Amino acid sequence: MTSSMPDEILPATTASPASPASADGQIPLEQPPKLKGRQRLLQNLQRMSSSPTLTRRGRSASTGYRRDHKASLSCVSLSSAAYSPCLGNGSASQLYGGLHPGPPTPGSIGPLEEVDDNNARIRLVETESSNVSRSVPVPLEFRPNSPGTGTPVEEIAEEDATASAATSEIQPILPDHNPSRKIDFWGDMPRELQVQILRYLTPRQVVRCSVVSKRWHEMCFDGQLWSRLDASEYYSKIPSDVLIKLVISGGPFMRDLNLRGCIQLSNKWSTHGERMSDACRNLVNLSLNDSVIDKPSVHHFLTRNPRLEYLNISGLKSVTNSAMKSISQSCPQLSCLDVSWCINVTAHGLVCVAKSCNQLGDLRASGIRGFDDDSVARALFEQNALERLIMSRTDLTDETLKVLMHGAEPTIDVLTDRPIVPPRRLKHLDLHRCAEITDRGLKSLAFNVPDLESLQISQCPELTDASVIDVVRTTPRLSHLELEDLESLTNNALVELAKSPAAECLEHLNISYCENLGDPGMLQVMKHCPRLRSVEMDNTRVSDLTLMEASFRVRKRGYGEKLPEIGLRLVIFDCTNVTWAGVKEVLSSNAYIPRARKAAFKPVVTVAPAGSDTESVATTPCMTPTSATPSPASVYPSEIIYLKSFYGWQPTVEEHTKRVLRGDLNAASRLDRKWADYMMATEEAGATGAGARRRRRRAREAERLYNADGDDEDSYGVGGVTAIGGRRRRAQSGGCTVM
Known part of the structure; x- marks a missing residue:
């Protein structure tokens, strides 16, 4: 052990007697050499250093190599069957008496041969400046091929040799994706x-x-x-x-x-x-x-x-005044309450709701009794949060309505003789069929509801023109007005309605069963209310003049390329002064296109001179140089009238309206003419003494057809004749068509 190590490993020329070699100078793997002496001692030291007892003893970590280029025992202990020899430089062969136990690797110096036993000590063969890779190879269990596939040692050694020397962190290779695995999209x-x-x-x-x-x-x-x-x-x-x-x-x-x-x-x-x-x-x-x-x-x-904001319990017999008390105690955020037709609820139960629910803006209490007591009206006046109040078919009185609008004891202005109170926030008020309401109570709405948009006072027989005129004059945002079955109402109320600021906003008007109303009032309404969308005037004295004026006003709304839409609904059931001629006027107006509009889309045929080889060509009218886009192929009325008339005429009206709405104006005009011929033939065959009337109607129709191409800005009819009688208009040729 004290002998010095040689500077380099010299290749042996002959094999050791104790370790017989093969013909090529290498020892077979299946017959490990039997070591003796120094080699056996080093092998025992290797097994001892690999024992985990060294770790438990607190042994310090190995430094790898010493300054004298001699390997430490810790490096020897790292060599195992699962890993390549330490450093991959073949130095581990010195531990086995100069014989490498495995085949040579590409990174080694050459084939390791037998070394002299006397020099079998650990020494550094390569220096730090060599290009030999010192990275630790990937363990077999993390390689793409599983350990049980039997990867040859030569392939593993070749992969280790081609690994990059700069790789400092080894990433495990994940297994390949299995294409046979099904994807559960929903799961x-x-x-x-x-x-x-x-x-x-x-x-x-x-x-x-x-x-x-x-x-x-x-x-x-x-x-x-x-x-x-x-x-x-x-x-x-x-x-x-x-x-x-x-x-x-x-x-x-x-x-x-x-x-x-x-x-x-x-x-x-x-x-x-x-x-x-x-x-x-x-x-x-x-x-x-x-x-x-x-x-x-x-x-x-x-x-x-407790978070309830909208509650609809109308028509429930199980709802009583105790339920109203529960609402007042548990639902402070309530903004809409509908207790209509709850027969076990009275106005006395609504008092606690009106006092406790400060955000109550919609109260619907139709059919509730007990409004002759003004306690509910006082509570609602103090809150002043209501925007919609429906008290139809109740026992509401004039005194209760005045308290609701003015309070209990308001201060009166000496100059205007009106109470000085904050205006109400009401937008919708329904008082229809409150039989006890008179002009004295309805006049309390004047100057107090400036934001009112909808007012229903139908079937209140005591109301007259005086109270209705005062209300419509002071409600500039009024858009829906229900005046059905007011027998005392006259045309003066309609004339004042047409003059009031509400005329610009009026969209819906109901004057059905007001038998004193007729053309003098409705003509003014049709002229001065451009936003009308629905008019119900059945069982009144209106005549064909009102229908003609309505047709003219709807035609004023223009024409366009889009299909027509319903712009005005007229209900004229049981109007004795309305004849089939007035209904025909409405139908003709729905399918009418002015001549000036037709000329823009009508093709012009140019005739070639005699003897020329050119043929006649259909061209469009001459366009001005400033026009950038060509004219469309067709034009339609922007809006039409939907009519509800006598039940015997209604099927024809419905079919005509369907044709106009789908854009088939020619088919609608044909139906209009055939229906007019049928009605004239029926009158000639069955009416007695109708000769004069028939002649007048035929003369009027002939004059209308004669002047059909005259003026598209006529006042009443589609042609150029007014219903009262107008001047005759010259027929126009439409200009020269040959250039």
């Missing part, structure tokens, strides 16, 4: 995405999907899907058990619950009512109208949902 999707996809289905489709599997059943009854449950669309097709399960599944997620008409729950409220109300504690909108529910269940829903 691998997150639960949140699955629920979001199911939101696009209707409730009926979601319930049907719940029978696919147990997992789908749990997912379809997830509370996140039922934050809004509107059973009014399928209330007659869903069983009570499924409906109860949906309500309970929604639970704290549910915000909107509509059980309108769900009478199948009538026998379930006593057993499941408390459970359903206990699950739904975060409701914002609740609708129970037209259903059968017991009183305790209503109480549970009201007391356990």
Whole structure:
């Protein structure tokens, strides 16, 4: 052990007697040499250094190599069967008496041969400046081929030799992707995405999907899907058990619950009512109208949902004044309350609601009794938050209405003789069929409701022109006015309506069964109300003049390339002064295109001179140089009139309207002419003494056809003749067509 190590390993010329070599000078792997002496001692030292007992003793880490270029024992201990020899330089062969146990590697100096036993000590063969790779090879278990595949030692050694010397971190190689593995698209999707996809289905489709599997059943009854449950669309097709399960599944997620008409729950409220109300504690909108529910269940829903903003319990017999008390105590954020036709609720129960719910802006109390007491009116006046008030078919009196508008004891202005009170915020007021309302009570609305948009005072027999005129003059935003069955109303009210600021905003007018109203008032309304969309005037004295004026005003709304739309609806049932000629005027106006518009789209035929080889060519009218785009192929009225007339004429009117709406104006005109011929033939055959009337009508029709190409800005008819009688217009040729 004290002898000095030689400077280099000299190749041996002969094999050791103790270790017979093969013919090429290498020792076979299957017959390891039997070591003796010094080699046996070094082998024992290698086994001892590889023992984990050295680690437990706290032995310091090896430094690799010493300054005298001699290897340490720790380096010898790292050599194992799973790894290549330390440093991959073949120095481990010195531990076996100069014989390498394996085949030579590309990184080694050459084939290792037998070395003299006396010099079999550990020494550094290569220096630091050599290009031999010193990286640790990848273990076999992390290589692409599994250990059991039998990778040859030569291939492993070749891969280790080609590894990069700069690689400092070894990444394990993942196994190849198995193409035979099936992808479960729906199963691998997150639960949140699955629920979001199911939101696009209707409730009926979601319930049907719940029978696919147990997992789908749990997912379809997830509370996140039922934050809004509107059973009014399928209330007659869903069983009570499924409906109860949906309500309970929604639970704290549910915000909107509509059980309108769900009478199948009538026998379930006593057993499941408390459970359903206990699950739904975060409701914002609740609708129970037209259903059968017991009183305790209503109480549970009201007391356990303090966030309620919209509540519809109209028509429920189980709702009483005690329910109104529960609302006032548990629902301070209520903004809309509908208790119409609750026969067990009186105005006295609404007082506590009006006092406690400061945000109440919509109160619907049709059919409620007890409004002859002004206590509710005082509470609503003090809050001044109402925007919609519906008190139709109640016992409302003039005194209650005045308290609602002016308060109990208002201060009177000495100059205007009007009470000095803040204006009301009302936008919609419904007082129809309040028989006790008179002009004295309705006049209290004047100058106090400047934001009023809708007023319904139909079937109030005591109202006259005086109160109606005062209201329409002081409501500049009025767009819907219901004056049905006011027998004392005259044309003066309509004339004042046409002069008032509300004429520019008026869209809907109902004067049905007002038998004193006729053309003098309606003609002014048609002229000065350009935004009219609906007029109901059945059982009045209006005549064909009103229909002609309406047709002319609708034609003024223009023409375009798009298909027509319904712009005005007229209802003229049982109007004795309206004849089929007036109905025909409306139909003709719907399919009428002015001649100036037709000329822009009518092709012009140019005739070639005689003897020339050119043929006649159809061209469009001459365009000015400034026109950039060609004219469209067709033009239609922008808006038309939809007419509801006598039931015997209505089928023809409906068919004519369908043809116009689909753009077939020629077919509509043919139907119009044939219907006119039929009506004239019917009158000639069955009417007695109708000769003069027939001659006048035929003369008027002939004159209309003669002047059809005259003026498109006529006042009444489609032609150039007014209903009262107008001047004759010259026919125009349309200009020269030959260039």
